[in-house]
Amino acid sequence: MEKAVLLKAIIDNAIDGLITIDEYGIIESINPSACKLFKYTELEVLGKNISMLMPQPDRAHHDGYLFRYKKTGEASIIGIGRELTGLTKNGTQFPFRLGVSEVKYSGRIIYAGFIHDLSREKEAESKLQDYASMLEEQVQERTLSLRETVAVLEQTKIELNLSLEHLRDTVGVLEQTQRELNLSLDKEKELGKLKSRFVSIASHEFRTPLSLVQLSASLIERHALPYENQNIGKHVVKIKEAVLNVTAILNDFLSLEKLDSGKTQTKRDTFNLENLAGEITDEMQIALKGRQKIIYKHRGPGVTIQLDQNLLKNCIVILIDNAIKYSGAESEIQFYTKINENNCTIRICDNGIGIPADDQKHLFEAFFRAHNTGKISGNGLGLSILSRYTDLMKGKVDFRSRINKGTLFILTFPII
Known part of the structure; x- marks a missing residue:
């Protein structure tokens, strides 16, 4: 009983949505995060077909997918995961990543869907692409400037060969050109630092998927306890260790970036x-x-x-x-x-x-x-x-x- 209460508390407080359905697609449970995502109350969806949360054409195809899976065992989502679009009560749509697990419990088959809202990730991805395009344009401008500078340098060399009388003037031009070239190269390095810093900021977006992986691994471990399968436990431990290592690396890089940019301030x-x-x-x-x-x-x-x-x-x-x-x-x-x-x-x-x-x-x-x-x-x-x-x-x-x-x-x- 204590374990069941703990599991329910974990599910109810999970940051991602969790919905379970039976083998006919009927919703048996939905956690608060999923209710918030789809803007329904729990009573409004319990006992209804899961397709009510899908826009067309996914809504029309869902029951057929379940039928084919039970008949052939070939899965396109279950155990694999994919990106889908959800339909809220007020008719708006949003992107999410769906991971579905098949659970056999007490002679029944239950499908558990883990729903992670991708709205922020998609928005961040769009901003990242726009910023990358802007950086690319700036790189092209700096490259053109370098080519022009090199062209000036080559012309200066030609003039040097044509007239020794202007040797001193030509050397001065060469030195000035070299300074301009060094300045352009320094600007290139600064752009590289800006791009690296931006990637570090974008890495914040990996934290939520890592949290989902950690939670899913914990749920798999808990559901697998009755089966006493050592292989499952061993691989769950590896997943958790990998998530912790990646999270630690991300945290270190983000901490270093904040220190380098002067964002870290002390408070008493x-x-x-x-x-x-x-x-x-x-x-x-x-x-x-x-x-x-x-x-x-x-x-x-x-x-x-x-x-x-x-x-x-x-x-x-x-x-x-x-x-x-x-x-x-x-x-x-x-x-x-x-x-x-x-x-x-x-x-x-x-x-x-x-x-x-x-x-x-x-x-x-x-x-x-x-x-x-x-x-x-x-x-x-x-x-x-x-x-x-x-x-x-x-x-x-x-x-x-x-x-x-x-x-x-x-x-x-x-x-x-």
Whole structure:
């Protein structure tokens, strides 16, 4: 009963729509997100054919599709997914991605449809195309300018060969032309940076599909429990790990872009450091490997400080996540906080692989990874972001590390 209540709570609070139908296309359940998308109440659609939510010609073809699938077993949507158009109660249409799963339960066949609204993605895609076209036009203009500059340079060379008497004047023209060429190349590089920055902003749009994949994997895992199929569980774990890795990479790139563009600003929050550290410790339990443990202790009389709580939490999470990744499955991660009259200190210590001495001077550079990380996942951005967040909060980072003996990081921040 507790699991059923939990599953219902997850479905009712899912950000994407979820509709279940029987083998004849009759709607058996619809969650609040789907009701909001189609602008119907639950009572208005329960017991009705799912085709009421489709514009023509999909509405006319839907029952035939179900009949052919039951007869032949050939699926064009079930287990595959595709983009479709939905019809709301007031007659408006919107694009969405539909993923349909077939569930056999208590001798019945139920089809569960996961509906993700693509309106924002389509709008973002249109804006991206318009912006790319504008960038392409600017690139063409700069290319034409370069060609014209090169043509001037070639003409200048011809004039130099024709008259040695104007050697000094010609050299001056060549130098001026070279400066113009360098300026044009610098503008080209700036356009490249703008385009890269725009792609980073657009990557925000990947977060919602990743959330859908994560939710779907959780639902598959829960529905598969009665069957005790180890292969399903193994692949669901791989899906979740892949989603977490991609999400972490996107978050790191977006954080770096905000830092580079000056969008990251600090704010002073008054909060309980011990409570924050306890919350982080609990949240990081899901990332632990094997029998790893996080040991947290607070030292010092006071626990309330004034810092940017969000940036501080990100710094701590980066260090604990690194400690987990680079330590063995039986290891303990030591996590301490301390407050005195002027400063607060965060210490995170592991007994992992350590950092080679030759690599330590590059540790806070973007995209740098130590030579002994091997196949351990990572993009080399975490410590670079940590260092810049710490600078923004007027703090400092210290560390000590030895190969195969572990690493200690110490963050110190002024609190007055």
